[in-house]
Amino acid sequence: MDASSPRSRRQVLTALAGAGSFALLAACSPPPSSSPAASSSGSAGAATSAEEAGGMDALVKAAKAEGQLNVIALPPDWANYGEMISAFSAKYGIKVNSATPDGSSQDEINAVNQLKGTSRAPDVLDIGMSVALANTSLFAPYKTATWADIPDAQKEPSGLWVQDYGGYMSVGYDSSKFPEVKAVSDLTAAAFKNSVALNGDPTQANAALNGVVMASLANGGSLDDVSEGVEFFKGLKGSGNFIPVQATSATVKSGETPVVFDWDYLAAANAKEVPTWKVFVPADATLGGYYAQAINKQAPNPAAARLWQEFLYSDEGQNTYLKGGARPVRMDAMTTAGTVDATAAAALPPVTGTPVFLSEDQATKAKAALASTWAGAIG
Amino acid sequence: MSAEVVPGVAPLVAGAATAPAAPGLRRRATRRRQVLRVVLLVLFAAFFAVPLLALVEFSTRGAGGIGGSRSFAGWQQIVDYPDLVGAILSSLELAVLTSVLSLALLVPTMVWIRLRVPQLSRLVEFLCLLPLTIPAIVLVVGWAPIYLWINYFTPRAHQSSPLALTFAYIVLVLPYSYRTIDAGLAAIDVRTLSEAARSLGASWGTVLLRVIVPNIGPALLNAAVLSVALVLGEFTVASLLNYVNVQVAMNNLSQQNSSVAYAVATASLAAVFLLLFLLSLASRRRTRGSSS
Amino acid sequence: MSPRRVTGGRLAWLGSLPFLAYVGLFLLAPTVIVAVGAFTDVANRPTLANIRVLGQRTVLDSFVDSIALSAASAVIGAVLGAVLAWVVVTGNPDGVLRRAATAVCGVLAQFGGVTLAFAFIASIGNQGLLTLALDQVGPRLSTGWLYELPGLVLVYSYFQIPLMVLVFLPALDGVRPQWREAAETLGGSSWQYFRHVAVPLLTPAFLGALLLLFANAFAAYATAAALISQGAIIAPLQIRTALTSEVLLGQANAGKAIALGMILVVAVAMTLYALVQRRSARWLR
Secondary structure, three states: OOOOOOHHHHHHHHHHHHHHHHHHHHHHOOOOOOOOHHHHHOOOHHEOOOOOOOOOHHHHHHHHHHOEEEEEEOOOOOOOOOHHHHHHHHHHHHHHEEEEEOOOOHHHHHHHOOOOOOOOOOOOOOOOOHHHHHHHHEOOOOOOOOOHHHHHHHHHOOOOEEEEEEEHHHHHHOOOOOOOEEEOOHHHHHHHHOOEEOOOOOOOOOHHHHHHHHHHOOOOOOOEEOOOHHHHHHHHHHOOOOOOOOOOOHHHOOOOOOEEEEEEEHHHHHHOOOOEEEOOOOOOOOOEEEEEEEEEOOOOHHHHHHHHHHHHOOHHHHHHHHHHHEEEEOOOHHHHHOOOOOOHOOOOOOOOOOOOOOOHHHHHHHHHHHEEEEEHHHH | OHHHHHHHHHHHHHHHOOOOOOHHHHHHHHHHHHHHHHHHHHHHHHHHHHHHEEEEEHOOOOOOHOOOOOHHHHHHHHHHOOHHHHHHHHHHHHHHHHHHHHHHHHHHHHHHHOOOOOHHHHHHHHHHHHHHOOOHHHHHHHHHHHHHHHHHHOOOOHHHHHHHOOOHHHHHHHHHHHHHHHHEEEEEHHHHHHHHHOOOOOOHHHHHHHHHHOOHHHHHHHHHHHHHHHHOOOOOOHHHHHOOOHHHHHHHHHHOOOOHHHHHHHHHHHHHHHHHHHHHHOOOOOOOOOOO | OOOOOOOOOOOHOOOOOOOHHHHHHHHHHHHHHHHHHHOOOOOOOEOOOHHHHHHOOHHHHHHHHHHHHHHHHHHHHHHHHHHHHHHHOOOOOOOOHHHHHHHHHHHHHOOHHHHHHHHHHHHHOOHHHHHHHHHHHHOOOOOOOHHHHHHHHHHHHHHHHHHHHHHHHHHHHOHHHHHHHHHHHOOOOOOHHHHHHHHHHHHHHHHHHHHHHHHHHOOOOOOHHHHHOOHHHHHHHHHHHHHHHHOOOOOOOHHHHHHHHHHHHHHHHHHHHHHHHHHHHHOOO
């Protein structure tokens, strides 16, 4: 019974040794399983374009043979992905498994690593630019049929990632509770007490990061200097206007978060819950941001993944994004060609200023600044 | 210390008549105690009920907001989400599997240690308390590589089944099960029972299944109940390991349709309560105060 | 004493091998993986950079806040839970109240996360049921505190109190009424009985349960994530940021270092708990 006796000491050491060896074994990755899907899809599985796969028909045939597509972090109300998924499913008869709708881009990468070699691994990823740039080793290059329409700055040369849709950072608010918002500085008024929320923490979520940068632009800062944005939110917190709760569709519906800094296309989702929801994009701080699409190199359904890409970048897919209030990446080309959905384009929130975009260097600088100042300002 | 006095006094008193010193005083004190109990119960019930009522109110909110008409669309639409029903069933299977397997792992081990290797009891106790020391979000980080191996060995058709979470959940219920079973084993004289059975020719299996287990029935039931509640309420591990159990499914649903999601949440709370209540009816109650 | 050996020979410990192997693989191995990960960088080279993260102002503050939150909700949960346990145990042991209360506590002790957070938002948030109801009768409640540490303490109590009831009921069950009667026969009042008999007997179990509640609150994460999504004010949220942030990338090993810090804090608490637990078991036998 004596814990210090040599016998029990030996036992403890044996237990630790056993645990250590288990840990060593476990820490090594299992051998990559030869995915049966990849071999059966034949050339379609590793194709870098539809021609390489043997033409669109061959690609469709291979995808239908696979029968499934695993997508991740695609909320149905985000850029109209709900309609996108059901349209794709109906058109090709492929079952779409949508996992973790509220995941962040990093969650998607974690899932790719965690589910490597299983049938549940995500096939395609819709991720923020920083995460895309940091993980190109996980992607497979693919150029869709409409490759040429996409501006060079918005795609990786070999097709490892391609931007798909974007929008502008906006202030969404319930117009039945507040007067029309004409400037970001309006939010400091007493009428907005306990009302303003961000969509997440800027050191955690891309949308929130862009929210702070936009506030910075609107308050005299610049793309290189996010401190004005931090000061603005610090002021909001001090005057009691800012609430730190995570803004979700439930909190919008219950009225807990009647003002949210978020992408303009997400207003569509909020308008469903609160019909009087309006969106304001400041003219002096028109901050745009695009998301990127990529194919998992070890996708369990590679042909279906490539067909999904083709669908997203087709006129039909891009117009579906447009209907959701997001700006598709091929918008300029489609407007010239006349294939754009005119009513949906007209319904986009009016943007009067000159759009600016965060470059990767500027984003890195902003992130470093936020990492050191945000918690102190808002805590 | 008066505590040392009490064991000496108890045998003296046990046989004697226990007429109280002042009956009237006793009755008044008892009535006061009853009133206090009722007041406290009402206060606690109010505290626990308010958030649940708020959930129900939100899930039945119609178009007019909080003051408007009630709408039961949220509750009626629960059946429109087959994924959710599937997740609920998997979670129930998971709960049963976890409680049965954790008991199957713990009970023979604890009996064996009590009988044959008491030197290990401290080590086992420490190991069983360890999962409380290590937060779930930390364990998940360590489980990730192990689950890569589990996924590797799982046949493709079953790879999405959350039943693989059993391995993780057994670890999470260890502290609760251990304490409950330990209390149960401490209350019976394991050594005498097992030696008596062995001397009558019983095998170890018979000793375990037909002698010891029936005697610690209430403790086993308690441990099973705690395991079921833990598994049904668990979210962090399942979501970070990318499995879909009932909590993850409800969370996903709350993105799409918050009314339905919170209707499901309230319904599942009520269902688990009913389950636990019925399970408690199945246990024999040792009457309070009887010295065993 | 029977001539047959009471304890097993050298190979007797093999009987506990299945358990030890299981725990070794699924509990100790992950812990070792986390501990090792805390000392390596992304390329698996040894480094102390992750440990240095623990010294950052924000991380230290989050640990202090975590400990404060856990201690406060543990104390509140323990005291109120003990009171509720007393109310339940003084009723009929076979009655509906006891069964229903145990079932309710069993459900609510594991209730947490986004649903619990939203339940509180919907009741005492700015647009909550209770807030709006109270608006009708009196001045507006200041509700900003729900989204700060005091609010978290209240929300944590919602599952701490039931957990306390579950853990403390067996201890209260062990208090024999003969002892109270003995005290009364000896001329003691209720208060003296409480102070000199009940409290010393129950203190070990109470302290053990208190430490259990502390560990439970310290590890809780999903509820806080939903209520206070800004600033990662407690340690588990720091780990979440390190693991899942799409803004600050490559922090996974820093998360493991913070995890190691959490393990150390709770290990101290749990060592105390194990010591106290052994003492209380002796008293009740």
